[in-house]
Amino acid sequence: MEYRYLGKTGIQVSTLSFGSWITFGNQISDKVAKSLMVYAYENGVNFFDNAEIYANGKSEIVMGTILKDVNWDRSSYLLSSKVFFGDGGTLPNQRGLNRKHIVEACHAALKRLQVEYLDLFYCHRPDKNTPMIETVTTMNHLIQQGKIFYWGTSEWSGVEIMEANMVAKENNLIGPVMEQPQYNMFHRDKIEVEYDKIYDTVGLGTTIWSPLASGTLTNKYLGKFPNSTRLGLSELNWLKERSLTEERLQKIEKLNEIAQDLNVSLPQLAIAWCVQNKRVSTVILGASKLDQLKENLKTMDLLPNLPAEKLEQIETILDNKPKKPMF
Ligand code: NDP
Numbered sequence: 001m002e003y004r005y006l007g008k009t010g011i012q013v014s015t016l017s018f019g020s021w022i023t024f025g026n027q028i029s030d031k032v033a034k035s036l037m038v039y040a041y042e043n044g045v046n047f048f049d050n051a052e053i054y055a056n057g058k059s060e061i062v063m064g065t066i067l068k069d070v071n072w073d074r075s076s077y078l079l080s081s082k083v084f085f086g087d088g089g090t091l092p093n094q095r096g097l098n099r100k101h102i103v104e105a106c107h108a109a110l111k112r113l114q115v116e117y118l119d120l121f122y123c124h125r126p127d128k129n130t131p132m133i134e135t136v137t138t139m140n141h142l143i144q145q146g147k148i149f150y151w152g153t154s155e156w157s158g159v160e161i162m163e164a165n166m167v168a169k170e171n172n173l174i175g176p177v178m179e180q181p182q183y184n185m186f187h188r189d190k191i192e193v194e195y196d197k198i199y200d201t202v203g204l205g206t207t208i209w210s211p212l213a214s215g216t217l218t219n220k221y222l223g224k225f226p227n228s229t230r231l232g233l234s235e236l237n238w239l240k241e242r243s244l245t246e247e248r249l250q251k252i253e254k255l256n257e258i259a260q261d262l263n264v265s266l267p268q269l270a271i272a273w274c275v276q277n278k279r280v281s282t283v284i285l286g287a288s289k290l291d292q293l294k295e296n297l298k299t300m301d302l303l304p305n306l307p308a309e310k311l312e313q314i315e316t317i318l319d320n321k322p323k324k325p326m327f
Contacts, residue, residue: 001044008203025058051082084124152178
């Protein structure tokens with residue numbers, strides 16, 4: 001396993017990490033969840049990703065129980081949570097990035113995960129209703145208290161990340177150091193264009209999500225619709241409609257041929273494609289079955305470098321390279 005520094009911080013994160021969205025406390029049993037975490041850890045994964053909203057807090061409870069059970073040295077792995085969406089409450093102040101909710105969400109995550117501190121704590125989305133200084137001050141306070149070590153953002157615009165850093169700098173506070181955006185062959189703008197300048201100015205690290213576009217960058221939807229997959233879950237109908245368009249399926253078919261040329265699977269090609277972008281600190285994998293995780297974690301052994309001519313062929317198939325504005 002390769003480890004990369006998380007932006008300009010001094011911590012190193014495995015290039016392949018593991019997250020629990022949709023799966024833990026929801027789609028898969030706790031037994032499978034444990035087998036996935038143990039396999040990931042034993043194969044060099046050192047970052048486990050979570051959020052208050054995942055299964056309304058249940059995902060953190062499942063992960064916390066596993067962590068307690070396996071009793072790994074706390075210094076050997078990084079653990080995250082995210083605040084913004086709440087864990088199911090709908091009353092005022094039960095979500096957002098105000099001081100009250102951030103502090104309560106942090107305390108709730110620590111309790112559910114059964115740990116003394118979070119290594120990474122993310123603002124899961126920007127909050128248009130809370131002043132930036134309130135969010136930045138609160139995150140800084142949690143760092144000073146030793147409850148979190150680093151804070152970051154998820155799906156914030158480049159301007160919002162810069163504003164948070166500016167507010168932090170003006171007030172001698174610690175600003176956000178990592179962002180968690182979606183990044184995969186079908187979704188490229190933020191990583192490839194929008195954050196281009198911030199990588200160097202603020203030293204942004206990135207922990208990217210949905211490298212397989214929710215499991216569509218596989219061959220399993222080509223000409224069929226298998227049972228028991230994420231896109232078959234009734235509550236995710238919106239995601240299925242967005243993901244399995246005719247245009248995408250045609251591209252997936254051609255990408256699958258490139259994977260076959262390289263003697264790898266399409267998920268392995270799609271993961272290697274994310275990893276080859278050095279702006280990506282870690283690719284967060286998801287899996288509903290152990291065999292998937294085994295396949296995905298083999299990626300860097302099978303495909304440590306993507307040949308330039310294959311990258312060009314992929315670019316031609318995708319036909320979606322984001323353009324940097326000229327002015
Ligand atoms: P992916 O796009 O890789 O999707 C993972 C899913 O794809 C699996 O659960 C499985 O679903 C399917 N899959 C995985 N590997 C294979 C394989 N080899 N063959 C066939 N199917 C496969 O990642 P996620 O969308 O799960 O995102 C990863 C993590 O990122 C999340 O767990 C979460 O921690 C984080 N995240 C963060 C977000 C944010 O807003 N910050 C948003 C979303 C995710 P199935 O078998 O059911 O088809």
